[in-house]
Amino acid sequence: MNNQTPIRPGDARMSGPDQGGPGGEGVDLHRLIALFRRRLPLFLAVALVVMVGAVVVTTQATPLYTATSSLTINTREQNVVSTEAVLSGLSAETGVVDTEIEILKSRQLAQRVVEALNLEEDPEFNPTLRDPGPMEALVGGIAKLFGAAAPDSARERLSAVEAQKQKEKVVDNILNRLSVRRAGLTYVMNVGFTSENPAKAARIANMYAERYLLEQLEAKFDATRQANSWLNTRLTELRGEVQQAEASVEQYRTANNLLSASGATLTEQEISTYNQQLATVRATQAEAEARLRTARAQLAAGSNGEDVGEALGSQVVQTLRARRAEVSGRVAELSSRYGPRHPDMLRAERELADIDAQIQAEIRRIISNLEAQVQVARERTGSMAGSLGSARGTLAANNAAAVRLNELERNAESVRTLYQSFLNRFQETTSSEGIEESDARIVSPAAIPTGASSPNVPLNLTLGLLFALGAGLAAVVLAIMLDTGVLTAEDIEHKFNLPHLGSVPLLASVADPQDRDETPPDYIVKKPLSSFAEAVRAMRASILFSRIGHTIQVISLTSALPSEGKTTTALCLARVAAQAGVRVILVDCDLRRRNVNRLLGVEPEAGLIEVLNRSSTLQDAVRLDEPSGAYVLPLAKDSFTPKDVFGTVAMDELIADLRKRFDLVILDTAPVLAVSDTRLIGARSDAVVFLARWRKTPEKAISAALKVLEQSGAHVAGIGMTQVDMKAQARYGYGDAGYYYGDYKKYYSA
Structure with missing residues (x-):
């Protein structure tokens, strides 16, 4: 047994591709080529299968025709009447155009087109109406063989849920054939539809454009109609509120004696009259007191009263003075003729004295009359001042009550103004009903296409080739990943x-x-x-x-x-x-x-x-x-x-x-x-x-x-x-x- 430390699988004994060597500088192209060559048969087999499939699909595909209708959003509006529309027009912005494109792709619009052209009865869009193919016929035969109940016709009676599902499938097929695109950065929207029949493709594309415009008009009609109905209801309510508010004002005015004429209340007019009359009676009082003071002053100065202003203007005093002058002249004549002791002389003197007594009596009467006039003037002035004070007290109470009256009048005025504005708007919307215009127009209706848009043989073969190469490469990559040896x-x-x-x-x-x-x-x-x-x-x-x-x-x-x-x-x-x-x-x-x-x-x-x-x-x-x-x-x-x-x-x-x-x-x-x-x-x-x-x-x-x-x-x-x-x-x-x-x-x- 040796003492050498064993080499472990994870130990770095050789330089890897990232540590130097030929493979450490980047991608080793020769290695990649070798890996590809190793799986070349697999690559060719997968690519060939995919390419053959693309060729078969292209050659067996049903020719389809695409018709295109062009719409544009109106950037200029016609103003027939100078009133604001209930539903405003579309602004020509990028977001608005994109929104309208999505509306053109909506299921609701597709359902309207289906209903307008009765496309539920078209076998092209309703698969249940198509003739059964070989596979479907085989399945149906097997079902009949085993006693399974098969429908006699696609038009058999359906339940409400099944009918709705069938209709939704037709709508899905219509939407799958629809293409809506914006032309660059313009406001033009191209609505294309693809069908097996060129005339049908043009008809459906044009119907899409027409239904889109009609939907815009209906939206404006409905908005105006709803606005008029709401305004009419609101006007009825406001009319009652105006009447109630005005009645409240008048009832409060009557209850608090706030009646007015010519823009002022009766109390104010009364006070104005009292002020004028008080000034007049005060002037009269001052005049009478002045005449009385003057007369008394003259009498106090030793006057016999003949020079008093009132006496001078008295017709009685003037008559008595004229008689005295006549008697005085006769006394002077008799005195010179008969002497002072003559009976005629004495009789004339007595007559003169009697006239003087009458004059003094008349002067006293005039002074007494002046005093009476002054007293009357004073009483009139006091009475008038009292009436004015009473009127002023009433006015103060009226002014306190007028605070609430002003509040009621402001409320009535606001309700009246709101009612008038709604009435004006109701008249405007009523006059604009029926002259609405759609926010878009058809630039070019769809024409019947003269050539098939699908299948595009060069494009399909090119895409098939690309998919074949991609599938082959994917198969090679997958095989390499699965190759664990x-x-x-x-x-x-x-x-x-x-x-x-x-x-x-x-x-x-x-x-x-x-x-x-x-x-x-x-x-x-x-x-x-x-x-x-x-x-x-x-x-x-x-x-x-x-x-x-x-x-x-x-x-x-x-x-x-x-x-x-x-x-x-x-x-x-x-x-x-x-x-x-x-x-x-x-x-x-x-x-x-x-x-x-x-x-x-x-x-x-x-x-x-x-x-x-x-x-x-x-x-x-x-x-x-x-x-x-x-x-x-x-x-x-x-x-x-x-x-x-x-x-x-x-x-x-x-x-x-x-x-x-x-x-x-x-x-x-x-x-x-x-x-x-x-x-x-x-x-x-x-x-x-x-x-x-x-x-x-x-x-x-x-x-x-x-x-x-x-x-x-x-x-x-x-x-x-x-x-x-x-x-x-x-x-x-x-x-x-x-x-x-x-x-x-x-x-x-x-």
Whole structure:
């Protein structure tokens, strides 16, 4: 057992493609080409099937015709009346155009077209009306044969749910044939429809355009009609509210005596009148008091009252003064004629005195009248002032009540204004009803197409070719992903981080036709200079130099699974080493298969188990391989035992004895994943050669087996490939020496 640390599958022993080397600079084009060439038959087969399918579909497809109708959104509107429409027109924006395109694709519009053209009765869109094809007829016949009830006709009576489902299928078929596209960044929308009949395609495309415009008009009609109905209802409500508000104002005005005329309340008018009258009576009072004060002042100054202003204006006083003047003149005449004591004189004087008394009496009466006038004026002024005060109190109360009145009037005015605005809008919408216009127009109606739009043979074949190439590449990629075996030395080094020890060719791929029936060990003896023998010698050299500084003397050959070519490779290595003059012995350690016996055609009586059991000596059990000169320690016919014979001291002693007797000891062991014996044998070997069958052994199995060997402490020298098809490797195995086999195979002798 050696002390060398075993190489683990995850250890970085070789530089990967990302660590340098030819593949580290980028994509290895040669490798990709090799991978593709390896799967070229699969690629061609898949591509051919897809291409044939595309050709068949194209040639068998029913010709379809596409008719296109063009619509545009109006960017200019006609204003017949200067009123705002209930439903505003569309703005010419990108989002609006895209929205209208989606409306053209809506199911509701498709249903209207179906109903308008009665497309439910068209077999092209209603599959239930079509004549049954061969397959459908066969299914129907089988159903009748087994007594299943089949419908007599597609027009049979359907339930409401089934009828709706059938209608929805027709609508789906219509929508599948419809194409709506915007012409660049313009406001033009192209509505295309595809049908088996060119005239039908044009008719349906035009119907789509007409129904779209009609739907716009109906939307505006409905909006205007609904607006008028709502406005009318609202006006009725507002009219009642106006009447109620105005009645509330008048009732409150009457209840609070807030009646008015000419814009002012009656109380305000009354106060105004009282103010005017009070000013008048005050002026009259002041005038009367002034006349009275003047008269009293004159009398107080010693006047006899004749110069009082009122007396001067009195007709009585004037008459009395005229009589006094006449009597005074007569008294003067009588005095000069008769003297003072004359009776006429005395009578005249008495008359004069009587007139003066009358004048004084009249003056006193005038003064008394002035005093009465002043008193009356004062009373009128007081009365008028009282009435004014009372009116002002009433006005104050009215002003307090007017706060609520103003609130009621404002409420009535707001309701009246709202009613008037609704009334105006109702009149506008009523006048605009019936003159609505659609927001789009037909630029170009669909014409009957003269040529089929489908199938497009050049396009279909081009797409078929592209799909064929894509399917072929996908198949190649899938095959590569599903290919879990190892193919080249590069695969081994990159996936398992172990050296590639060499590749043993499949004899049929390198031998001449007359030699292909030979077994590989016999072929080595027969053709020692052949490429097959050289491949085995190369593997032997790689094994011997796998541990620099260590002598490789005991080699264990194993694999992950059975039938990997271990025994054949082991015997070939033994014969090649013997041909090189090395004392070599091959020990068959596979207790269950004993393939060495089969290859050599021997059935010995004693073998490895007998040597370990001490029932036979090594010298008696070892056999000479006469064709090559190598020695073989086979297994006897009945050598299987359940005992652990490889972990015993006897096994250690045997290997030590073989080291002394031979230069090279080759141990042919069982598969690692199948038998645990190999772990014990591998730990006692200088190197373990792990063999994997070319393109067959799964990577997971190899990794699992290597992990088992690692845990047992065995030193895995590397991985070798067996049964390599050199012809295939020469075509596809880029990255492996076999890729160049076609260049160097003539170097070997036949």
